[in-house]
Amino acid sequence: MPVSKPAAPARAVIRSTAEFARYVGLARTTVSRVLNGKPGLKPKTIAKVQRAIEETGFTPNAYALHLKGKRTATIGICIENLLTPPALLKLAGLQQKLRERNYASLIEVVEPGGSRRTVRHFLSMRVDAIAFIGHFVEEEIAQRIHELRTHETPHLIIDQVGVPGANAVALDRADGMRQLFAYLLAQRHRSFGLIGFTSMARSVRDRLAGITSALAAENLTLPEATRSLDHLHARENDFEFGRAVARSFIETSSLPTALVALNDEIAIGALQACREAKLEVPRDVSVAGFNNQDVCLMTTPQLTSLDQQVPNTVDAAINLLLPQIGRPLRARPLVQTISPLLVIRESTGPAPTLNGRPRRPA
Amino acid sequence: MPVSKPAAPARAVIRSTAEFARYVGLARTTVSRVLNGKPGLKPKTIAKVQRAIEETGFTPNAYALHLKGKRTATIGICIENLLTPPALLKLAGLQQKLRERNYASLIEVVEPGGSRRTVRHFLSMRVDAIAFIGHFVEEEIAQRIHELRTHETPHLIIDQVGVPGANAVALDRADGMRQLFAYLLAQRHRSFGLIGFTSMARSVRDRLAGITSALAAENLTLPEATRSLDHLHARENDFEFGRAVARSFIETSSLPTALVALNDEIAIGALQACREAKLEVPRDVSVAGFNNQDVCLMTTPQLTSLDQQVPNTVDAAINLLLPQIGRPLRARPLVQTISPLLVIRESTGPAPTLNGRPRRPA
DNA sequence: CTGAAAGCGCTTACAG
DNA sequence: CTGAAAGCGCTTACAG
Numbered sequence: 001m002p003v004s005k006p007a008a009p010a011r012a013v014i015r016s017t018a019e020f021a022r023y024v025g026l027a028r029t030t031v032s033r034v035l036n037g038k039p040g041l042k043p044k045t046i047a048k049v050q051r052a053i054e055e056t057g058f059t060p061n062a063y064a065l066h067l068k069g070k071r072t073a074t075i076g077i078c079i080e081n082l083l084t085p086p087a088l089l090k091l092a093g094l095q096q097k098l099r100e101r102n103y104a105s106l107i108e109v110v111e112p113g114g115s116r117r118t119v120r121h122f123l124s125m126r127v128d129a130i131a132f133i134g135h136f137v138e139e140e141i142a143q144r145i146h147e148l149r150t151h152e153t154p155h156l157i158i159d160q161v162g163v164p165g166a167n168a169v170a171l172d173r174a175d176g177m178r179q180l181f182a183y184l185l186a187q188r189h190r191s192f193g194l195i196g197f198t199s200m201a202r203s204v205r206d207r208l209a210g211i212t213s214a215l216a217a218e219n220l221t222l223p224e225a226t227r228s229l230d231h232l233h234a235r236e237n238d239f240e241f242g243r244a245v246a247r248s249f250i251e252t253s254s255l256p257t258a259l260v261a262l263n264d265e266i267a268i269g270a271l272q273a274c275r276e277a278k279l280e281v282p283r284d285v286s287v288a289g290f291n292n293q294d295v296c297l298m299t300t301p302q303l304t305s306l307d308q309q310v311p312n313t314v315d316a317a318i319n320l321l322l323p324q325i326g327r328p329l330r331a332r333p334l335v336q337t338i339s340p341l342l343v344i345r346e347s348t349g350p351a352p353t354l355n356g357r358p359r360r361p362a
Numbered sequence: 363m364p365v366s367k368p369a370a371p372a373r374a375v376i377r378s379t380a381e382f383a384r385y386v387g388l389a390r391t392t393v394s395r396v397l398n399g400k401p402g403l404k405p406k407t408i409a410k411v412q413r414a415i416e417e418t419g420f421t422p423n424a425y426a427l428h429l430k431g432k433r434t435a436t437i438g439i440c441i442e443n444l445l446t447p448p449a450l451l452k453l454a455g456l457q458q459k460l461r462e463r464n465y466a467s468l469i470e471v472v473e474p475g476g477s478r479r480t481v482r483h484f485l486s487m488r489v490d491a492i493a494f495i496g497h498f499v500e501e502e503i504a505q506r507i508h509e510l511r512t513h514e515t516p517h518l519i520i521d522q523v524g525v526p527g528a529n530a531v532a533l534d535r536a537d538g539m540r541q542l543f544a545y546l547l548a549q550r551h552r553s554f555g556l557i558g559f560t561s562m563a564r565s566v567r568d569r570l571a572g573i574t575s576a577l578a579a580e581n582l583t584l585p586e587a588t589r590s591l592d593h594l595h596a597r598e599n600d601f602e603f604g605r606a607v608a609r610s611f612i613e614t615s616s617l618p619t620a621l622v623a624l625n626d627e628i629a630i631g632a633l634q635a636c637r638e639a640k641l642e643v644p645r646d647v648s649v650a651g652f653n654n655q656d657v658c659l660m661t662t663p664q665l666t667s668l669d670q671q672v673p674n675t676v677d678a679a680i681n682l683l684l685p686q687i688g689r690p691l692r693a694r695p696l697v698q699t700i701s702p703l704l705v706i707r708e709s710t711g712p713a714p715t716l717n718g719r720p721r722r723p724a
Numbered sequence: 725c726t727g728a729a730a731g732c733g734c735t736t737a738c739a740g
Numbered sequence: 741c742t743g744a745a746a747g748c749g750c751t752t753a754c755a756g
Contacts, residue, residue, distance in 0.1 A: 426733035
């Protein structure tokens with residue numbers, strides 16, 4: 001069954017206004033006007049075009065639109081490859097808020113050393129702004145920020161502080177630790193086991209600074225009030241690490257009255273070690289985590305933790321990032337800080353007294 | 363200090379090959395050749411251009427490139443707004459694999475009723491293919507798939523089965539339940555409490571089918587071997603729901619020997635209810651979850667669960683999606699099924715015997 | 725409402 | 741290596 005003529009408009013996929021105009025039987029110009037809601041068109045023409053869109057599913061080529069000057073309305077989001085639950089929550093929240101404001105998100109997971117390629121891709125896509133989520137190699141991200149400045153492309157770093165010249169919104173980890181320690185000190189705790197705080201990362205140093213300041217209010221110092229046994233165990237799996245370090249603390253002759261963990265997984269490991277040693281939490285020892293993940297409600301006892309206030313972070317990110325678009329670059333970086341919320345649950349309580357309830361099971 | 367001449371190339375942001383060529387002092391054509399690695403260029407010219415790229419950070423406009431026929435190398439990913447941990451893992455895994463293959467990801471979170479707008483946006487961005495992650499309203503997604511077919515744009519649905527004409531990769535939930543029940547039956551369990559299986563969703567029906575088939579192998583039927591008390595409690599928070607329903611089972615005169623939960627959160631709630639009732643798991647009752655989330659390792663006892671095998675799912679997705687690109691659309695949909703992996707941990711064991719160890723604490 | 729034309733930023737023959 | 745030109749898919753005055 002030979003067919004001579006090219007297929008009628010029936011099934012061919014339409015990929016340009018030219019083809020589409022031919023299909024509807026109108027001039028390209030007219031079609032373009034309808035597509036862009038310009039005034040001065042017959043209702044009948046509009047209806048005809050609309051029907052044709054339904055029939056063909058035609059969408060104008062965004063690439064041509066942008067060449068003609070339309071904003072891309074796209075934000076590049078660069079997220080580090082360590083995808084922790086809080087980081088994913090921020091990513092999801094940011095994406096959703098951007099979408100509500102009619103911005104598309106171009107998302108790339110970046111490994112150390114890979115940010116240059118990603119940023120160049122984002123720039124070639126003429127994104128309106130770029131957000132970074134996570135903790136990056138400081139030198140590397142500082143270089144990216146510098147490039148973006150000379151490019152006059154707005155940026156925002158979420159979670160990492162201390163990058164010179166960078167706009168940032170970050171959790172005030174020092175304040176979080178200050179809150180937690182002020183509370184524990186008020187509960188008469190004086191000896192603290194820190195689990196997982198051994199690192200030169202800025203975020204850990206900030207936390208130690210917060211602890212120091214809370215201790216200072218009681219005339220205590222970090223060396224006299226806190227101890228670490230991190231060096232005794234490798235940190236591969238946070239839960240197992242917390243369990244192992246806590247076990248080491250328990251085997252010690254002088255168990256601190258409170259174990260403070262870098263994150264919830266480590267804290268849950270510590271809870272487990274306590275249970276295995278038949279120590280009752282918080283009667284015998286208090287345990288606190290960080291991040292306030294959903295699991296904190298599922299442990300026995302429920303875990304005291306610091307909430308990252310992700311919705312606040314996302315809101316701040318939107319408010320810092322979007323107003324930069326289309327305006328001259330600010331000379332001074334914008335930095336906003338989010339205070340964590342201390343969520344006190346069952347795993348922390350008054351410090352055990354030596355002559356009161358027993359520290360160790362009989 | 364009036365300035366008469368326009369600023370020298372010094373600080374102006376360069377946004378086109380024309381400006382850039384002027385900056386380097388070469389013809390646009392030559393610059394384009396260097397940018398695209400064409401042969402027949404003096405090393406000196408290449409070096410000059412490369413240096414200028416370093417200096418200016420110039421990136422060619424991707425929109426113009428594509429207009430000239432370059433592939434967008436972009437995949438649209440549509441994810442439902444119920445961002446469960448496994449769904450996020452799939453999103454992150456897919457994004458990472460695509461990136462390794464030099465595809466960019468355009469990601470949008472979609473609410474019920476919102477898929478049309480998202481797909482139209484993706485199409486206007488001339489994506490090479492579209493992936494859907496999650497469970498969508500069947501009628502709505504069926505409509506999208508139909509549109510994509512007429513558009514000759516490849517698609518893949520991850521996690522949802524039963525959409526007519528759709529390419530899909532999905533977890534074989536029936537097989538998962540079959541595995542779990544075969545194991546529990548071998549452990550002499552004969553009475554099962556199902557928690558959270560009350561739903562007309564296809565994924566739940568599939569699971570019940572799997573249970574039915576495992577029971578049939580022992581000449582048992584769903585009505586005689588399983589019970590549900592879902593109707594007694596509202597399901598707002600899965601953990602609390604699991605706890606409440608399990609408590610109701612415990613208060614019953616005939617506690618099943620195994621509680622099987624729809625997901626890990628519900629199972630952890632059930633574990634909690636058991637602990638509160640001083641029932642020992644698995645001595646007095648076995649408990650199993652679904653998804654094998656990280657928390658399964660953090661509970662006491664550690665939770666038996668079914669692993670979604672996310673890496674397998676992601677690999678299958680890549681292998682189903684990418685080969686479709688640039689080829690004529692296949693007439694028959696591609697459907698691939700991933701078998702969950704039963705991970706047996708401490709929360710399940712032999713069924714208690716009535717005349718052996720006590721079912722309830724004395 | 726139509727049609728011809730210019731131009732967005734690129735690449736790619738083509739003729740020097 | 742250069743330069744002029746065409747064309748990708750659009751929008752937007754401009755003249756009918």
